[in-house]
Amino acid sequence: MLFLTSRGFAFLVVGCFVICLSQGPSAAQTGTMPDFARIGDITTSSPQPGVTKLTITTLGPIPSGDQSKLTFEAYFSSLGPDYPSDTAVLFSHGSYTYPSDPAIAPGTAGVVDIPGGFAFGDADVVVDGSTITITFASVFVNDMLPNYVVTRFLPADSAESDLTPYLADCFIVSSDYLSRSTIPPAHPSRANNPPTYPRLIIYRGFEFNSPPKWGERGNQVADINGDGNPDWQYPVNHTIPGTEVTIGLFGAGGCFYLGVGIDQDGDDHLDTNEITGYIGMCQYIIGGNGGAIGVNQNGQWTIVWENYGYYLFGIEKERTRYEYIVATDTLTVLVSTDGGNTYTQTFSGKPTKYPKFTSLVTSGTTQ
Ligand SMILES: [Ca+2]
């Protein structure tokens, strides 16, 4: 665990006001940013182990009762500062409800997964004059400093129809403390692949280092990829409500595997001898993962796992999406090469028949 206590830093604000050329002029586009929507300084600290405190100081006090549409968004990358930001810690202010899933109401803060657009973590926020203090669990951001912080602002009298395109296309103040990037992140309301399932987040790829190909790491368990070497299990266990079906995360040969099975001994933990199949994996050398349990449009419990592959320098290469319907024991695998806008189905059937999983051990037996 890396603590941030002594790692406070200051942002050099390189603020700019970006005009949405694709939109007609509006009050927001021709106006000026109020001081309370402009960032003066940002620091992080760790008031206690496992807790990160992000302090944003604005150039002017935030007026009481302000009804503008304003967000402060601190972007983090699970893979390091040169990789795409995939997590935002944000504060929604004024009259603006942040369009994540679930939404973040005005006056509250949360942690949002940018690729999926879902809010998966809580954050506490206190506003005092020009100081915004957001406190959250460090694990959400892998104990890293933010890559940059963005504020987005619309005056209170802006038409609602102005809101989404403006927020999606423009950033107002962007501070990049190492000048790594001048490209603002897309607003998550335009994020690819809007969630279609009610989400209960089951896993964030950055919570664990990739499993080693060789050697030992903690949580050692029985050999699951049949190479004769013991493998690893991570503390990710979730049981589908109302069932004994449980998922567990395993590591073997440098890859993550999401296993599913019946929790035979009722300990809310998927033991290796309880795995009946695998329903997701991390197959990219540089990548990230996210997943959720929810109910699909047919009312069936569905486990969704998405694996993102990156080139170096943060360019997304490909993503693979696994959707497992519990009731029918059906796994569907879909691949996207355009950032999640479109997917091509590559497999649908029993998990044990998916070619990448056929050599894995299930319930003590190689399939
Ligand atoms: Ca092994």
Ligand SMILES: [Ca+2]
């Ligand atoms: Ca068990």
